[in-house]
Amino acid sequence: MRLLAIFAHPDDESFFCAGTLSKYASIGHEVYLICATRGEQGRILHPGIDPESYPKGPARGRLRQGELEAACAILGIHPPIFLGYQDSGYPLEVAQANPQGFMHTDLREVEEVLLEHMAGIEPQVVIGFDPQGYYGHSDHIHLHRATLGAFWRAGQRMPRPPQRLFFPVRSPARVRQTRFDPEVYAVAENSFAVRLDVRPYAATIRAALLAHRSQVGPEEAFDQVLQAWPGLLEEESFVLGGLRGAFPSMPTDDLLAGMV
Numbered sequence: 139m140r141l142l143a144i145f146a147h148p149d150d151e152s153f154f155c156a157g158t159l160s161k162y163a164s165i166g167h168e169v170y171l172i173c174a175t176r177g178e179q180g181r182i183l184h185p186g187i188d189p190e191s192y193p194k195g196p197a198r199g200r201l202r203q204g205e206l207e208a209a210c211a212i213l214g215i216h217p218p219i220f221l222g223y224q225d226s227g228y229p230l231e232v233a234q235a236n237p238q239g240f241m242h243t244d245l246r247e248v249e250e251v252l253l254e255h256m257a258g259i260e261p262q263v264v265i266g267f268d269p270q271g272y273y274g275h276s277d278h279i280h281l282h283r284a285t286l287g288a289f290w291r292a293g294q295r296m297p298r299p300p301q302r303l304f305f306p307v308r309s310p311a312r313v314r315q316t317r318f319d320p321e322v323y324a325v326a327e328n329s330f331a332v333r334l335d336v337r338p339y340a341a342t343i344r345a346a347l348l349a350h351r352s353q354v355g356p357e358e359a360f361d362q363v364l365q366a367w368p369g370l371l372e373e374e375s376f377v378l379g380g381l382r383g384a385f386p387s388m389p390t391d392d393l394l395a396g397m398v
């Protein structure tokens with residue numbers, strides 16, 4: 139089987155579903171990752187990396203491209219496919235003031251680009267952002283809309299369109315332990331389609347996150363990152379964003395359950 143994850147910035151894949159990507163690659167499936175931007179506006183949290191050596195823009199993007207390539211190698215998935223859009227920045231006020239940012243690009247154009255990649259890869263399963271962009275980042279929400287459009291339009295364009303679209307999400311209990319509002323960003327557990335125990339992949343998830351050195355900081359400080367994202371090394375949960383064909387009773391523990 140072929141799985142395609144579609145995310146916006148280097149590190150999204152490792153924070154939101156590293157265990158899942160690693161699991162399916164490790165059991166012999168082809169796992170691809172599209173990254174819409176190179177994260178050109180990301181903050182640098184590692185004291186060993188001088189932000190002035192990597193100013194926001196192309197230089198910071200190159201730094202983060204290298205980090206994502208390293209993370210993909212650790213996860214055992216194909217090298218990332220960059221779409222070359224510009225990171226809008228975060229929060230919303232920053233993104234709105236950045237007219238070059240991805241969130242301002244034409245949605246139909248992005249959808250078309252995604253469709254071209256889908257047609258080339260022919261994934262059976264697509265993983266992408268939920269309507270709230272996991273925690274509300276404007277680039278994530280923009281990419282959600284394009285991904286959803288591409289998943290359904292693939293039915294007109296591809297002889298074998300993807301069968302399932304999944305969105306990684308968090309339960310109220312998990313969001314409650316972060317700085318984000320569970321009323322806004324959590325998803326009710328009884329809507330989970332797949333709950334994947336990723337504890338066997340904890341070391342790989344941790345290594346992939348640490349590959350994003352500029353974003354997670356030194357290894358010693360990584361415990362703080364884990365505290366901010368409880369459950370990161372335990373379970374990854376998904377809701378269905380789209381479905382062609384049958385699906386077993388929910389929740390299951392396998393994105394590919396029932397597929398032949």
Ligand SMILES: [Zn+2]
Nearest residue numbers: 146147150275
């Ligand atoms: Zn992101």
